[in-house]
Amino acid sequence: MFRSLDQYKPDIHKTIGIMEKTYNDALKHKGGNVTLRTLSQSDLEPFSAMDLTKYNYKDKKRDYAEELCRLLSHSFEVRRNVDDNMIPSVAPNLGIADYAAFIGGEIEFHKDTSWFRPILQEISDYRKLPKLGTAFWYKNFLDICEEILKLSSESGIPFLRGFYSPLDLAGALRGEAIYTDFYEYPDELRSLLDYCSEATITFAEDIYALARKYLKGSRYGMWFLDGCIYMSEDIACMISPKLYREYCAPYTQKVIDHFGVGHMHSHSRALYLVKEICSLDNVASLWIATDPNQPRPIDNIETLIKDARGVCLAIDCSEFLEIEQNFPEMMQGNVSICLPVNTTEEAEKMVAEFELLQGRFS
Numbered sequence: 629m630f631r632s633l634d635q636y637k638p639d640i641h642k643t644i645g646i647m648e649k650t651y652n653d654a655l656k657h658k659g660g661n662v663t664l665r666t667l668s669q670s671d672l673e674p675f676s677a678m679d680l681t682k683y684n685y686k687d688k689k690r691d692y693a694e695e696l697c698r699l700l701s702h703s704f705e706v707r708r709n710v711d712d713n714m715i716p717s718v719a720p721n722l723g724i725a726d727y728a729a730f731i732g733g734e735i736e737f738h739k740d741t742s743w744f745r746p747i748l749q750e751i752s753d754y755r756k757l758p759k760l761g762t763a764f765w766y767k768n769f770l771d772i773c774e775e776i777l778k779l780s781s782e783s784g785i786p787f788l789r790g791f792y793s794p795l796d797l798a799g800a801l802r803g804e805a806i807y808t809d810f811y812e813y814p815d816e817l818r819s820l821l822d823y824c825s826e827a828t829i830t831f832a833e834d835i836y837a838l839a840r841k842y843l844k845g846s847r848y849g850m851w852f853l854d855g856c857i858y859m860s861e862d863i864a865c866m867i868s869p870k871l872y873r874e875y876c877a878p879y880t881q882k883v884i885d886h887f888g889v890g891h892m893h894s895h896s897r898a899l900y901l902v903k904e905i906c907s908l909d910n911v912a913s914l915w916i917a918t919d920p921n922q923p924r925p926i927d928n929i930e931t932l933i934k935d936a937r938g939v940c941l942a943i944d945c946s947e948f949l950e951i952e953q954n955f956p957e958m959m960q961g962n963v964s965i966c967l968p969v970n971t972t973e974e975a976e977k978m979v980a981e982f983e984l985l986q987g988r989f990s
Contacts, residue, residue, distance in 0.1 A: 629697050630783035633848060636704035636716050643715055644848060650940050650962050651912040655889065657938035659961040663713040664951075664982040665942075666975035667968050670706040671714075674699040680723055680737045685768065693775035696721060704785075710975045712982075713964060717788040717852060718780045720772055727792045728800035729765035730831050732757055746803030751816045754801065754823050760830055773838055781842035786851045789835050790858035790893070794824035794879035799863035806863065810871055821879040829886050832857060855888040856912070861905060865898035872904045881908050891915075897922040903935035913964070915942035926965075929954050933961035940964060948978055952985060959989055 634640050650661040677699055683692040697718070704716045720726070723742025725735040733747040748754055760766070777787060792800065798820050799806040809817045836853050843849030852858070864876050884890035892905050893915045905914055914936065916925045925932055925943035932941060940962040945951055951958075951965055958965065969975045 629694070629779045630701050630785060631705075633716060633784040633786075633846075636708050636785070637714075638708070639711055640715070640848070643711075643713060644851065647713060647715065650964075651889070654912045654938050654940045654962045655910060659933075659938055660959060661940070661962045662955065662958045662986070663964050664979060665714055665964055665966045666707075666710055666712050666978055667944075667966050668707070668970065668972055668975055670703050670972065674703050675721055676740065678721065679739050680721075680742060681739055685722075685772065689768075689772050689775045693772065693779055697776065697779045700780075707972050707975065710972055710979060712975065712979050715786065715848075715851070717786045718776060719788040719790075720769070720776060722769075722772070726765060726769055727790075728797055730763060730769055731760070731766075731797070731801060731827060732763045733765075735765060744800055746801055746805075748801045748820075751802060751805070751809055751813045751820060754820050760827055761834075766831070770834060770838055773835060774842075777839060777842040781846070781849065784843075784846035784849055786848050786853075787839040787843060788852040788858070789832075789839075790860065791828050791832055791883075792824075793859045793861050793864070793876065793892075794821045794828060794883065795863045795876040796860050797824040797828060807866065810867070810875060814875075817875060821875065822882075825879045825882045828859075828883055832883075832887070856891060857883060857887040857889075858891045858893070859883065860893040861901065862893075862895065864901055864904075865895045869900055869904050872901060877904065877908060884908060884910055893917070895919050895922075896925055899923055899925070899928060899932065902932050902941075906936045906939040911939050913940040913942060918944055926950050926954060929963075930957050933957060933963075936961055938962060942966065944968070948981060951982070955985060955989060 637643060646663060650663065653661055685692060700718055725742035725744035728744045729735050733744060736743045802809060839853055840850060864872050890911045891913045892911055894901050894905060895917050897919045905911060918924055926945045938961055942964040944966040948967060967978055969978060
């Protein structure tokens with residue numbers, strides 16, 4: 629199914645070294661690292677080509693795992709000569725609903741994503757939930773991950789899994805009521821967020837243990853898991869910095885502290901959150917997705933670099949000219965810049981131009 633990791637990324641040791649330096653410098657609040665990630669249609673194919681409604685996730689998990697791995701291996705093969713900062717990884721793709729369904733409830737699959745219906749009619753209903761680990765999608769998700777690992781582990785390709793932050797998980801469980809819970813049930817909300825913190829830690833530990841079972845002998849198989857956790861802060865994009873500091877930061881920090889280092893995700897509609905998230909202890913990176921009709925991170929890079937305090941910002945741009953124009957500012961911090969391309973040949977060309985640009989500032 630897969631070839632070895634170094635067949636897909638011949639310079640994998642160099643790439644890992646560059647990213648490790650970037651994250652280590654970020655944790656020390658030291659800048660000076662700008663790397664390039666090219667993004668072509670073949671990179672997106674493992675997600676766009678799958679119809680999530682056609683699989684039997686209960687009894688025929690292997691069918692799903694085989695198609696996912698086939699698409700991933702093809703994607704890696706196509707870009708094997710692209711020497712950017714992308715590190716091949718294998719991750720389950722079930723949409724977004726499984727990020728909460730491990731607590732309870734059902735997943736509603738659609739072709740290219742999935743949805744989760746809130747299960748807490750009252751904020752205190754989390755106390756009535758079944759014991760963590762007994763919900764159908766808790767074990768079923770682990771079983772799906774195991775099928776993927778059976779197909780991928782011998783290659784040494786890293787396994788990757790992200791998680792909701794505690795506030796995101798609480799938001800999924802409560803739905804839009806979460807936005808009034810801040811004011812109507814502050815104490816109950818704090819208790820719910822603490823529950824979500826502990827649930828995330830437990831679920832992540834079980835996933836990590838499973839991955840370690842298959843990847844413990846590989847050099848980079850646990851690179852995205854050992855000593856770190858990847859989390860989203862999407863609900864936080866709809867609240868104020870003050871609410872973030874009170875109701876989000878302490879619980880996100882609790883999860884980060886458990887694992888060691890945090891790699892975070894947020895959105896450009898709330899660029900004010902960059903300062904808040906990057907003020908947490910031991911945050912190494914923050915991926916800021918660009919939202920339609922909202923400020924673009926690349927257009928606000930000078931302010932974001934200051935707010936990030938060295939945390940590596942993963943942002944995108946539209947064309948290479950924007951990288952050239954903003955390179956000096958980006959070098960004041962740490963940035964992974966994503967550039968869309970049409971073909972892998974164009975990707976190789978952009979990597980070569982980026983190396984020349986780096987040489988001018990070295």
